[in-house]
Amino acid sequence: MxxxxxxxxxxxxxxxxxxxxxxxxxxxxxxxxxxxxxxxxxxxxxxxxxxxxxxxxxxxxxxxxxxxxxxxxxxxxxxxxxxxxxxxxxxxxxxxxxxxxxxxxxxxxxxxxxxxxxxxxxxxxxxxxxxxxxxxxxxxxxxxxxFGGTTAHGFFKKVTIGHGTTVLVNGASGAVGTAAIQLAKQLGAQVTAVTSGANAELVTSLGADRVIDYTTQDFATAGDTYDVIVECVGNAPFEKSGASINPGGALLLVISDLWGMLRSRGQSRRSGKLVTSDVGKxxxxxxxxxxxxxxxxxxxxxxxxxxxxxxxxxxxxxxxxxxxxxxxxxxxxxxxxxxxxxxxx
Missing domain, CATH: 3.90.180.10 (Medium-chain alcohol dehydrogenases, catalytic domain)
Known part of the structure; x- marks a missing residue:
């Protein structure tokens, strides 16, 4: 030594x-x-x-x-x-x-x-x-x-993100969320950040193209759809957010309960949309x-x-x-x- x-x-x-x-x-x-x-x-x-x-x-x-x-x-x-x-x-x-x-x-x-x-x-x-x-x-x-960077990067390795891919980050102002915004933008994505209005300036400065203030609007009921949803809060499982994901898209569960983890494989198979809580190593x-x-x-x-x-x-x-x-x-x-x-x- x-x-x-x-x-x-x-x-x-x-x-x-x-x-x-x-x-x-x-x-x-x-x-x-x-x-x-x-x-x-x-x-x-x-x-x-x-x-x-x-x-x-x-x-x-x-x-x-x-x-x-x-x-x-x-x-x-x-x-x-x-x-x-x-x-x-x-x-x-x-x-x-x-x-x-x-x-x-x-x-x-x-x-x-x-x-x-x-x-x-x-x-x-x-x-x-x-x-x-x-x-x-x-x-x-x-x-x-x-911590935030490797988590966001690990999930993004599960999907294909390129120029014009639409990515929504739910819980965009935390350690993983702020990293996800930046990494998605580097890959060419159009990024929507879901956070409080007080954090709009922060997430916009990191590259978010659009901000949804969760205190006034629920992204899951707004009618817009995305190629990839990054779920960093734990309040938007597939049952709630699945309709907001484009065909062949993905729900990346940074936070999930046991029920969400157990159901993810079946949800992926039935919907044709990737649902995963696996960040990799x-x-x-x-x-x-x-x-x-x-x-x-x-x-x-x-x-x-x-x-x-x-x-x-x-x-x-x-x-x-x-x-x-x-x-x-x-x-x-x-x-x-x-x-x-x-x-x-």
């Missing part, structure tokens, strides 16, 4: 040992993980507090998925004490056999269900969803590509695709608020409101370290 001599034996991490409200999260000192063969140790500068973190911490799970979630999150207490599905930072050390990265490399990574990003260090397999960070972005900006190539877009100015970081690690409870409270726009970023590194980690030239 290659490790710098400045590494400390312990790290600060946001730990939760019980499910519940935001204040179950506490800062604790944990042992810094040691990279195993094939792993890299990342000194985390930024992560996000996502809807996935909210669901894991609060056990606010879509209907019917409680048992399945318990198997991954823990039955009586959390299986993963440190939340955070993504990270942006610097490779601090490498395990034996690592050739893809070296200490000092700026990286972004998706740990997904393994979590661990809300800590000063996290280990990641070199062949996992990890790639070099965008040269044009700070870590706080770069980390916003990961994000890879390093998926992250690299997003990095390329960011470095070429075609994908923008959307940050609602940023919090220091010491204020992680407040970050959770804000995410719990369900009103975040884009991403809530958690700054892990000390302030002086953040000042030194801007984009490389």
């Amino acid at each position: 290659t490790m710098t001599t400045s590494i400390r034996p312990t790290m600060t991490a946001a730990v939760y040992r019980h499910f519940g409200a935001p204040d179950v999260v506490r800062l604790e000192q944990l042992a810094i993980p040691t990279p195993r063969p094939g792993e890299v140790l990342i000194r985390v500068h930024a992560s996000t507090v996502s809807v996935a973190d909210h669901r894991a911490r609060s056990r606010d799970i879509p209907a019917g998925l409680g048992l399945l979630a318990a198997l991954g999150l823990g039955i009586f207490r959390p299986s993963h004490r440190v939340l955070g599905m993504d990270a942006a930072g610097v490779v601090e050390a490498i395990g034996t056999g690592v050739t893809a990265f070296a200490p000092g490399d700026r990286v972004i990574a998706l740990m997904a269900g393994a979590f661990g990003g809300h800590a000063e260090y996290v280990c990641m397999p070199q062949d996992g969803a990890i790639t070099r960070a965008p040269e044009s972005m700070t870590f706080e900006e770069a980390v916003t590509l990961v 994000p890879s390093a190539d998926d992250l690299a695709y997003l990095v390329n877009l960011a470095d070429s100015g075609r994908f923008r970081a959307v940050v609602d608020r940023s919090y220091d690690l010491a204020d992680v409870v407040e970050a959770h409270r804000y995410v719990d409101t369900g009103r975040k726009r884009g991403n809530v970023v958690l700054r892990i590194a000390a302030p002086d370290e953040h000042r030194e980690q801007g984009p490389t030239s």
Whole structure:
């Protein structure tokens, strides 16, 4: 293992040992993980507090998925004490056999269900969803590509989107929604964003061609149809939105309950329209695709608020409101370290 001599034996991490409200999260000192063969140790500068973190911490799970979630999150207490599905930072050390990265490399990574990003260090397999960070972005900006970006990109790989494809994004102002707008536009789509009127300016600035204010209009009863509907809210299952999908089109269920998942295959077969909740397994190539877009100015970081690690409870409270726009970023590194980690030239 290659490790710098400045590494400390312990790290600060946001730990939760019980499910519940935001204040179950506490800062604790944990042992810094040691990279195993094939792993890299990342000194985390930024992560996000996502809807996935909210669901894991609060056990606010879509209907019917409680048992399945318990198997991954823990039955009586959390299986993963440190939340955070993504990270942006610097490779601090490498395990034996690592050739893809070296200490000092700026990286972004998706740990997904393994979590661990809300800590000063996290280990990641070199062949996992990890790639070099965008040269044009700070870590706080770069980390916003990961969770929402890979989710939207993963679903879009299930369909064909090209010039003139009509895409509706329901829940367009969240982490996945803001990424979906940008990615669909890069593929040539005409994008309709469903959000509140207060977020119309944001989604339009990201490329949305049309905005539907859900507080005054229900897209599913308006009579318009689309080639692809991206469902990021959980309130537009196929039973409601199917008539709004063109023949041969698709409903991409970013959020679905168990009933929606179980029925999706039969709905696809009977309707001739793809209905899926399968995002696939994000890879390093998926992250690299997003990095390329960011470095070429075609994908923008959307940050609602940023919090220091010491204020992680407040970050959770804000995410719990369900009103975040884009991403809530958690700054892990000390302030002086953040000042030194801007984009490389």
